[in-house]
Amino acid sequence: MRVFKRVAITVYIVTTAVLAVTTFMSPSVYSSVWFVTLLALWGVTLVAGMVMTGMWHRLPSFLLHSSFVLMLAGGLVTYVSGEKGYVTMSPGDEVSSFNLESGGVSQLSVTLRLDSFHVEYYPGGVAPKDYVSFIRVDGEPCRISMNNILERDGYRFYQSSYDGRGGTLLTVNHDPWGTGISYAGYMLLAVGGLMLMLWHKGRFMTLLRGLSVVAMLLLCYNVADASSIKGITREQGDSLASRQVIYNGRVAPFNTLARDFVTKLSGSASYRGLSVEQVVASWLLYPEEWQHQPIISIESDELCSRLGIEGGMARMTDLFDDEGRYRLEAMYKGTDRGLDRDILEVDEKVGLVLMLTSDELIVPRGDDVAPLSRAKVAVEIAYNRLPLERIFFMFTLSMAVIAFLAFAMKWRCRRLLVAALYVSLSLQALNYAMRWYVSGSIPLADGYETMQFLSLAVLVLTCVIYRRNEFALPSGMLLAGFAGLVAWLGESNPTITPLLPVLSSPWLSLHVTLVMIAYALLSFTMLNGIVALAMKRERERLMAMSTVLLYPGVVLLGIGIFAGAVWANVSWGRYWGWDPKETWALITFLVYAVPLHTSIAKLRTPLNFHIYLILAFLTVIMTYFGVNLLPSLHAY
Structure with a gap:
């Protein structure tokens, strides 16, 4: 058993390290025999570990590990038997085959005929809202558009592009088994993750005690000056x-x-x-x-x-x-x-x-x-004129410094700091709500908006846990303030534009929301680790707090990653493409899942536990910022 444990840990570490290295290599490495063999070996060690430890007696853990076995199996089936390619048509064209990405031609079980293609625009006729192909499948009229796929006889057709002359380009995916197996894995991951947190005999419920959330809104404004330069009044x-x-x-x-x-x-x-x-x-x-x-x-x-x-x-x-x-x-x-x-x-x-x-x-x-x-005009003008993001990060960072000084000097100003926390939450909540109302969709479409959401999520979490952890208030305000500062530096007055057609999907909103909440939770574990290194007597208590945050952080990150996989499959026909951003998100998940395994003796020591979480946060930084330097389909 001891030998197998070492082998399993070695395979896990090697797999994680290889995933990190391959993001700097040619994408063709992911279809190589040695890479597929490595993932298959990882799957074998998962199955063997489940059998040898009798994991079925711990249902949540059994479901979680089974989910990854199914995902790996689904990927292998897709690799072996799946077909993907494209078909181009002009109005009136009929086709019964498609071009494979790997080269060659494959026959369809149906005949496609393009009646027409057109672009739908947002009001104003400039920004595209959707791309729509009206086709006939064996004579039956059908409509294919972004995030609206067509399925026939195991074939899935996706709106991919167009030629500007009335023609269309459809992505074709024939993977009747691999996608279904992978989706089953995603469902098991969600169920197992939720059970892991709700299981009455589990570690999470043992550590967790009742927590509460309070939110409020506050409005502020400023007024500009005048000038004598030649122009209108x-x-x-x-x-x-x-x-x-x-x-x-x-x-x-x-x-x-x-x-x-x-x-x-x-x-x-x-x-x-x-x-x-x-x-x-x-x-x-x-x-x-x-x-x-x-x-x-x-x-x-x-x-x-x-x-x-x-x-x-x-x-x-x-x-x-x-x-x-x-x-x-x-x-x-x-x-x-x-x-x-x-x-x-x-x-x-x-x-x-x-x-x-x-x-x-x-x-x-x-x-x-x-x-x-x-009303919408008035709100948008107010949003443009009120420097809420700047007020937010300046106020929040200032109060974070005061909170740290109060903690170090043992000042008695807890009520003031709590009030400041809720003022910060109110400012960012108002800022985010106004942007949401003006844009007409949840603001998660670019890096600026996700940093806004991250700061808001951190503040909400701080309100939840500050009563249980006195370090949470200064740490949470510091983290939220820096998130606001990054957003302001990157785009202090960002442009609000309609969503691109491919981004107009509830799966994308779910994906970004869950992942950003997970990052907020994992950020707290990093800050707890830094405090624990400075204060030896608090290490065990902070370890318990970080463990409580780790469970939902890892679970939400996993569900968020694979919600993104569903979005990708619905939008352009592939549920996993080894893009650097999604690969590093998976690496982050794998790294943060390690401390949840109580069988790893070295991480049961508070000092080692906190050092590990501080270093693990580097994967979050790499995922959110570092991979932007690499070729990626992700804009942020």
Whole structure:
């Protein structure tokens, strides 16, 4: 038994390490014989371990380990017998075969005929809402669109692309057994994970005691200045704010367009005391005057030096010589690195100004486009004007520092700190709710929105556990504050755009929500570990707290990962593609699952336990930030 345990642990470690290394290699490695053999060996050790330990007597553990056996088996069946390819059709074409990704042609059991293809747009006619193919399958009319697949005789057809001439490209997947087996594994993982936390004899329920959640909302606001630069008055600018235009593929208040324009150019949501509406409208009315305004922010010292600009703010006239030639064009070498990257950033700003002055940026809402309600316009303008994210991270980080000082100096100000916690929660909840209302969908579509959600989730969890763990309040506010700071630095005033068709799926929302909550829970275990290293007498208590957080963290991460697999399968016909982001998410799951195994004696020591969790958090950092440097289908 001891020998087998060492073999099983070795296979687990080797598998995890190989997964990490292969994200830096060619994707073809995942279809190699040695890689498939390694995963098969891992599956064999799982089955052998379940049999040798009589795991069926511990039902939750049995279901969890069985789920991975089924997932590995499903992947193997897909690898051996699955077929995937594509079919292209023009209107009126009939096909009864498809091209395989691996090369060659495979016959379909049905005949497809394309009647028509068209793109559906959001109001305004710019941003695509869906791609739709109207086809006939053996004469029967059918509709295929994004996240709306067609199944016939074991074949699954997905809307994948189009040619711009009325033709369509459909992905074809024939995997009647592998997908079903893998889905069964996903279901077992969810059931087993929930049972693991709810099992009355389990470790989690033994450690857990009643916890509560409290939430509240708070509104705050600020007011801008005025200026004497030549242009329209503040009153005239305010009257333009609620005018509705087509912007970024949707109907939006003029305030949103103007805010993004000014922020992009100057790095700030105002310019010399003028409102954003004043800046844009004045530039349209007085272009000769405004081309001499130093409003274009240039962060590169080298580029400023070459252009002869002081203070990092350029005028439009600084970027053209006396003969009207564009100075940046002569400097650009086409490498997209170093100075060239800085030139491209400035060039994008110049392009926005030229679009504005050539009447290409502002598109009035036509009578055939439904207007926004007054309430939605008012909320969006309020969202644009209130710097809630900046207020949130500055207040939260400040109170986190005070909370740590209060803990170290033994100040008696617990009520004040608790009140500050709920103020932070209220600020971020209001910020997130306003964004949700304005966008019309849950804000989880990009990195900025997921960092917002992460900070909100951390604060909710802090409200749940601060009564049981005095370190949770300063640690939670510090973590939430830094999440807010990262969001603000990355996109302090982000653009709210309609969802891309492939992102408009409840499976995506579930996937991102569960994974971000899991990351919040795992972040607390890392902070607990840091505190435990500094305070020896608290190590055992913090170990119990971290263990309580580990169970839901690991379970939610696992369910979230495979909810993403279902989304991928529904959207483009593959439930697992070994993308670096999903591979590192799996690595994170495997790393954090280790401390839940009480049979590992070394991790039963509080010091080793906390050191392990601190180091394990590096996988979360790699998953969320590091893999963005690798080729990936994920945008964040």
